[in-house]
Amino acid sequence: xxxxxxxxxxxxxxxxxxxxxxxxxxxxALVPLVLILFYxxxxxxxxxSPSFFTTDPSGRFLGDxxxxxxxxxxxxxxxxxxxxxxxxxxxxxxxYLVEYGRDGRFATAVRYFVDVMTGVPxxxxxxxxxxxxxxxxxxxxxxxxxGSLALALLMLPIVTRSAEVALTLVPxxxxxxxxxxxxxxxxVVARVVLPTALPGLVTGVLLAVxxxxxxxxxxxxxxxxxxxxxxxxxAPMNSxxxxxxxxxxxAQDRLVARAWGAxxxxxxxxxxxxxxxxxxxxxxxxx
Amino acid sequence: xxxxxxSAGGGRSILERPPLARLPDRALRWGLTALAVSILVLIGFxxxxxxxxxxxxxxxxxxxxxxxxxxxxxxxxxxxxxPLLVGTLITSATALVIGVPVAVSTxxxxxxxxxxxxxxxxxxxxxxxxxxxxxxxxxxxxxFLVPRLRPAEQWFADHFSFLPFVGGHVAGxxxxxxxxxxxxMIIPIVSAISREVIATVPxxxxxxxxxxxxxxxxMIxxxxxxxxxxxxxxxxxxxLGRAIGETIAVTIVIGNAxxxxxxxxxxxxxxxxxxxxxxxxxxxxxxxxxxxxxxxxLLFVLTLxxxxxxxxFVVRGERGKRAAPGTPVAAG
Numbered sequence: 189x190x191x192x193x194x195x196x197x198x199x200x201x202x203x204x205x206x207x208x209x210x211x212x213x214x215x216x217a218l219v220p221l222v223l224i225l226f227y228x229x230x231x232x233x234x235x236x237s238p239s240f241f242t243t244d245p246s247g248r249f250l251g252d253x254x255x256x257x258x259x260x261x262x263x264x265x266x267x268x269x270x271x272x273x274x275x276x277x278x279x280x281x282x283x284y285l286v287e288y289g290r291d292g293r294f295a296t297a298v299r300y301f302v303d304v305m306t307g308v309p310x311x312x313x314x315x316x317x318x319x320x321x322x323x324x325x326x327x328x329x330x331x332x333x334x335g336s337l338a339l340a341l342l343m344l345p346i347v348t349r350s351a352e353v354a355l356t357l358v359p360x361x362x363x364x365x366x367x368x369x370x371x372x373x374x375x376v377v378a379r380v381v382l383p384t385a386l387p388g389l390v391t392g393v394l395l396a397v398x399x400x401x402x403x404x405x406x407x408x409x410x411x412x413x414x415x416x417x418x419x420x421x422x423a424p425m426n427s428x429x430x431x432x433x434x435x436x437x438x439a440q441d442r443l444v445a446r447a448w449g450a451x452x453x454x455x456x457x458x459x460x461x462x463x464x465x466x467x468x469x470x471x472x473x474x475x
Numbered sequence: 476x477x478x479x480x481x482s483a484g485g486g487r488s489i490l491e492r493p494p495l496a497r498l499p500d501r502a503l504r505w506g507l508t509a510l511a512v513s514i515l516v517l518i519g520f521x522x523x524x525x526x527x528x529x530x531x532x533x534x535x536x537x538x539x540x541x542x543x544x545x546x547x548x549x550x551x552x553x554x555x556x557x558p559l560l561v562g563t564l565i566t567s568a569t570a571l572v573i574g575v576p577v578a579v580s581t582x583x584x585x586x587x588x589x590x591x592x593x594x595x596x597x598x599x600x601x602x603x604x605x606x607x608x609x610x611x612x613x614x615x616x617x618x619f620l621v622p623r624l625r626p627a628e629q630w631f632a633d634h635f636s637f638l639p640f641v642g643g644h645v646a647g648x649x650x651x652x653x654x655x656x657x658x659x660m661i662i663p664i665v666s667a668i669s670r671e672v673i674a675t676v677p678x679x680x681x682x683x684x685x686x687x688x689x690x691x692x693x694m695i696x697x698x699x700x701x702x703x704x705x706x707x708x709x710x711x712x713x714x715l716g717r718a719i720g721e722t723i724a725v726t727i728v729i730g731n732a733x734x735x736x737x738x739x740x741x742x743x744x745x746x747x748x749x750x751x752x753x754x755x756x757x758x759x760x761x762x763x764x765x766x767x768x769x770x771x772x773l774l775f776v777l778t779l780x781x782x783x784x785x786x787x788f789v790v791r792g793e794r795g796k797r798a799a800p801g802t803p804v805a806a807g
Contacts, residue, residue, distance in 0.1 A: 195690060203690035207588055213580030214589075214597065217666070220659045221604050224615050281514055284507035298511045301518050307713075307782035308775060309720025311747050315771045316521050318754065319528045344514075372492065374503040402608025405722040405751055429610045429723070436614055436727055444618065451611045462606050466599075 232452025235445045241453075245415045245431070245446075253442050256450045258417040259431035263454070265419070266332050266411055266427055267401050270339035274400075275393050277340075278347025285348075286355040287377060299352075305345040313341040314406030322410060332418075332425030335411030339400040346399060350392025354385040387468050394465035398458045404429035428454040522775075529769035531762060541769055547733035547744070549753065554766035556773060558735045562650065562743035563777070566725060567718035569654025569739070570661055574718075575711045578662045582669035583695060598670070605663035613727030616656045621647050621728060624655075628740050645740040648730035653745070656724050661714035668713060668789075672706030673699055705791045712785030716778045722747035746774040 239255055246254035281298065289295025317338040322330055358381050366376040382389070411425045413434045418425060428450050435447035532541055532554060544555025585597050628645045636642030676699050684694040700707075730742025731752055750767050757763040 195688065199690055199693070203692040206692035206695075210580045210584040210588060213577050214584040217577050217581045217604075217662050218600055221600060221607075223619065224607060224611070227615060227619055228611065277510060280507055280510045284511045288504055288507060289511065294511070298514060301515055303786065304779065304782065305514075305518065307716050307720075307778050307785075309722065309747060309778055311720065311722040311750055312525070312771055312775050315750060315754075315768060316524060319768060320524055323758070341517075372496070372500050374499045377503065398606065402606075402610070404608070404610045405747070408751060409754055429608060432610045432614060433723060433727075436610075436617060447614055451608075451614055454608055455606070455611060458606050458608065459603075462603075 228448065228452050228455060231445070231448035235449025236452070240446075240449055244417055245426075247415045253446050254415075256428065256431060256446065256453065258415060258426040259428045259450060260453065261417050261419075262332065262411070262426040263401060263428045263457075265421060266335045266407070266425060267339065267397060269333060269336035269421060270343060270400055271393070271397055273336065273340040274343035274347055274396065278344050278396075279351045279389060281344075281348045282351035282355055283377065283381075285352050287373070287381070302345045302348050305341075306349065309405075310338075310342050310403050311405035313338045314409040316341070317406070318409035330410060330412040330424040332411050332421040332423065335407045335425065335427070336421070338406035338410045339403060342403060342406060343396040343400050346396040347393060350395065351385075351389050354388025354392060355381060357388060358384045387471055391465045391469040394461050394468070398461040398465070401461070402429060402454065402458055404433050408433070428457075525768060525772045525775065529765055529772045531765035532769040535762065535765075541766070542773060545735060547749070549756070549763060552760075552762060554763070554769075556746065556766075556770055558733050559744050559746045559749050559770060560773070561735050562729065563719055563745040563747070563774070565650045565736075565739070565743065566653040566657055566729070566745060567715055569651060570657030570718040571711060571715055572658075573655060574658030574661045574714060575665055577658070578665035578710075578714070579669050579707055581662070581666045582673055583699070585666075586670055586673045587695060587699070588691065601666050602663050604659065609660070609721060609723045610727075612656050612660060613724040616652060616724060616728040617648070620655065621652055624652065632738070632740055640738045641740075643738050643740070646730055646742045648728045648742060649740045650729070650736060650743050651739045653725045653729045653743075656728055657718040657721055660721060660724065661717050664717060665710045665714040668710035669703070669707050672703040672710065675706075676702045705788050709785045709788030709791075712781055712788060716781040716785060719781060720747060720774060720778050722751050726751045746770045746777075750774075 241255055241260065242257055243255035244258045245256070246252055248254075281302070285295050285299060289298065317334050321334045321337070322328060362380055362384060363376055366380045367373075371379070407427050407430050411427060411430070413430045414424045414426050416426075432447045432450045432454070435443040435450070438444075535541075536544065536554060541554060541556055542560065543557050544553075545557040546553050546555040547558050548554075581597070581601055585594055585601075589597060625645060625647060628649075628651065632642050632645050680698040680702060681694055684698040685691075689697060725745050726748040729745060729748055731744055731748060732742040733744045733749065736743045750771055753763070754767055757767050
């Protein structure tokens with residue numbers, strides 16, 4: 189930063205002012221992050237105890253409010269089922285787009301609507317499942333699997349878009365080499381394209397799972413909030429975000445304390461997933 | 476696959492696979508196509524479902540009557556969504572005004588100014604903001620921001636009451652707090668897309684500006700910003716789409732009063748928040764339920780519109796890039 193001749197004092201000053209402002213704004217963006225994490229750890233650790241993780245919410249108005257076992261297990265079950273639906277479907281659509289559809293008119297339309305889906309607010313997916321499945325006569329009522337479906341709708345476009353990027357990065361020469369050796373298309377896909385793109389696929393999938401795990405709105409209408417732990421996906425099921433939301437609404441100190449503990453648990457789970465995603469993407473050979 | 480001259484029995488080229496061996500190929504192709512088709516069907520079904528279920532509300536109050544009447548009265552059975560629409564627009568606009576300048580600044584700082592060593596860390600930290608779930612933002616906003624910012628807000632309201640929509644009593648949860656939380660929540664996405672856009676500015680342009688004696692800031696102003704203006708607008712619009720659809724964090728800190736607040740620090744309501752709060756009680760009241768679904772449809776159409784505009788900007792930005800090589804770009 190040697191002041192060259194020819195740059196007047198005024199220009200130099202405005203340069204310095206502008207740079208400082210950009211740096212300050214960057215710092216400003218990180219202030220909430222630090223505050224949230226600090227506050228979360230401070231309040232959340234206070235609520236953690238062995239029984240916090242091993243008991244269900246008691247629902248008693250006074251005394252021990254209980255822990256968050258049902259919420260943790262519920263989140264894992266709901267998100268696992270959602271992933272089991274959204275990951276194969278999302279990667280399948282991406283495979284179609286990259287391997288078969290390419291730049292055709294139909295593929296462009298699919299790509300466009302996947303984009304549209306990315307912009308749909310998560311609450312709209314919840315509402316959709318609510319009116320089609322929860323209110324429907326026949327198999328009405330709240331259920332864990334309906335929450336999974338709502339989350340799967342939310343994950344699908346995220347998985348598809350990231351998978352499409354990962355699959356596009358597979359060099360065309362690899363595909364051509366495999367085809368030239370006489371491999372049928374499905375083998376090329378299964379043995380060459382998917383393995384090469386694997387790290388990219390995994391990264392996208394983990395980010396989608398992390399996103400789904402933190403969603404509250406779609407679960408309120410579908411899996412709802414209950415106290416008991418259940419392995420039955422056809423029954424109403426608790427989840428961490430829904431539990432936090434309901435505890436905040438109660439405005440009782442001991443429930444708010446539980447909300448902080450649950451929030452810390454949720455954030456730790458999500459951070460583990462995103463960190464894994466980062467590590468995997470760093471190990472990727474392509475891209 | 477063109478059959479060669481050499482052919483096996485049955486008129487089939489030896490290079491061709493027997494029909495049975497081609498089965499998996501066909502299955503894969505049609506299976507994937509069917510999957511892609513089902514996405515389109517799903518989205519169509521989604522829209523039709525929301526529309527059909529919301530019809531009672533539109534039939535009762537009319538499309539305009541529902542969207543723009545200033546009366547949301549659950550007990551009275553009257554549903555006009557204007558207070559919710561206004562709440563959604565005020566909070567998202569606040570989020571844009573606060574969040575976009577900060578996000579674009581971080582993008583510029585990270586790509587152009589900060590030491591190369593700090594780049595990765597800063598990027599990761601900004602992205603960490605996206606890993607915090609909505610409900611945790613709400614929790615933090617309600618128990619940390621609301622009580623701590625209240626004196627400052629009251630001071631601002633008292634001393635700047637000459638500004639429009641400022642002045643009077645500051646409510647605990649209010650539009651401004653919701654907007655501030657939304658601003659924090661949209662920073663990562665706006666910053667990430669802005670970074671991508673800024674990264675596509677050709678090095679030629681930047682080096683040319685510097686070679687002509689521009690300072691760093693002048694280079695940013697004359698080479699980077701004009702080139703990436705469309706892309707950054709697109710990023711801002713995507714952030715707006717996020718802010719409009721955000722539900723839980725806003726529900727916790729907006730105050731949930733179905734009236735139009737007179738000023739920025741009043742309690743309010745948003746389209747998404749009303750759905751999250753009232754759907755339980757609405758299950759037994761068909762009109763109320765239809766009204767909530769209509770609010771959802773309104774929200775969906777609003778985000779759709781914003782996202783289409785965003786897409787237009789981003790695509791235009793990309794097209795500009797493709798056309799750019801060789802052609803001098805007029806610097807503003």
